[in-house]
Amino acid sequence: MSEKQLSAVEAELYDRQIRLWGIESQERLRAANILLIGIRGLGSEIAKNILLSGINSLVVLDDGIVTEEEQLKNFLLSKDSIGKKIAEEVLLKAQALNPLVKISADTSSPTSKDGTFFEDFTIIIATGLKTDFLLKIDKICRSKKIKFIAGDVFGTFGFSVADFLNHEYFEDQVKLIAKKRAHDGTETKPEKETVKVKSEIIYPELNKVIILPNTKQSVEHIKKVKRRNEYFFLMLTLLEFRDRQERNPDISNKEKDIKVLQEIKSEILDLYGIDQEKLDDGLLELVFGEIVPVCAVLGGVIAQEVIKAVSLKEAPINNVFLFDPLTYSGKEETVG
Structure with a gap:
């Protein structure tokens, strides 16, 4: 990525940021082309923060349709957006946040994209994807030296996982x-x-961080850490649930979904040789829906990591961030 010299207008607009992290970092941001996969509750918060930072371009990739529920938790949407393509409907308000950034929408399915689609981005952000596709994108990113970060919000719990290469x-x-x-x-x-x-910081590839049941990856390198944060296993449980059910836990199906989550949790903890009491079943009551304040917090964290990764300013999280659903505090884990 070549740095882009700031115009006088940009220098004035980003004056406070330049004072904070310097002209060189701002020029790196101004040259960054970013792909955001998923523009729901969490994605909208991420988009807001990276747009305000002063990047060059943002492509929003989402094939979803705006529902009434989605409109209520996404500040980039209006009531008139219901029934329309979400990626297109967020553009007006998103562009208003920073008219200097080039923003475009892609309403096709992320899984329909071949490897060449992802090659021209500085960094890719993913939300709401199944694990196999996350690992596929990470593999593409590594082959093209593109940085990658993924995250999700489940109720009052949230997480992010980064692969910023070397x-x-x-x-x-x-x-x-x-x-x-x-x-x-x-x-x-x-x-x-x-x-x-x-x-x-040398980051491991995601297939050494996200290891679920019925995969061929060894978990021994993760098991070596005796006091692994319990929310890491909650993250894995929720990813496995999405993989199997092809959706997130649904409050309208709460009792059945909690039983499935309990079964998956047991498999996860057995795989890692962890006592079943390590992860309290009561936490499974807290993972329904996308809670807007949690989206705001996690969206800010992920956007900040993107800014660090692109600007090369200050140390990013290495490499997992976990948002505690009970204390509402953040915890950093080095995994893999």
């Missing part, structure tokens, strides 16, 4: 300049200097 980034660190002695013997006070320090 990610180099810069952090500002304050360095003290040594005292200097003058000719008269007096010493000057030490001065502070801000310097950029380069670091690197």
Whole structure:
């Protein structure tokens, strides 16, 4: 990705951001072409934040139709949007957030796309996808050196998983300049200097992070961590539920869905050699629907990770973020 020099209008619009993370980082953002798969409750929050950051272009890929329920939890939609293509209906309000960003909609099914479709993006964000397709996209991204992040909201629980490849980034660190002695013997006070320090995080591919029952991947490298966060296993349980049921848990089918979730949870914990008490069944009561405030929080987190990944400014999460459905706090896990 080549950096794009900012125009005078852009420099003025993004002045506060440039003061925060510097002109070089803003120019990297301004050159970024981003694909967002899924523009539902969570996707709309992600879109808002990355549009405001000042990227070059955003393609929204979603083949869904706006329902009354969807319209109520997506601030980019209006009542007039019901029954229409969601990817097209979000464009008007999305564009208004930042007229300088090129935004386009693709209403075809994500799974209908071949590998070449994904090749021209700087980073890809995915929501609402089944696991096999997530892993397929990650494989394509790795072959083309494209960064990838996926996330979802289930009730008051949410998560994100990132594969930023071999990610180099810069952090500002304050360095003290040594005292200097003058000719008269007096010493000057030490001065502070801000310097950029380069670091690197090597991310594992997603098939070493998301390992579900009936796959051929070994889980031994994950089992080595004795105190793995219990919400990591909740994430896997929900992904496996979506894979099997081809939908998310539905409040109208709550009792049956909880039984299925309990069965899957048991399989997941057995696979990883974890005591069944590690993941309380009571948590399964909290995973229904897309709760708007949780979408807002997680959407902000994912967008911030996208900004870090593109701008090369500050350390991103390595590599799993889990939103606690009980305390509403975030937890970072290094998996794989």
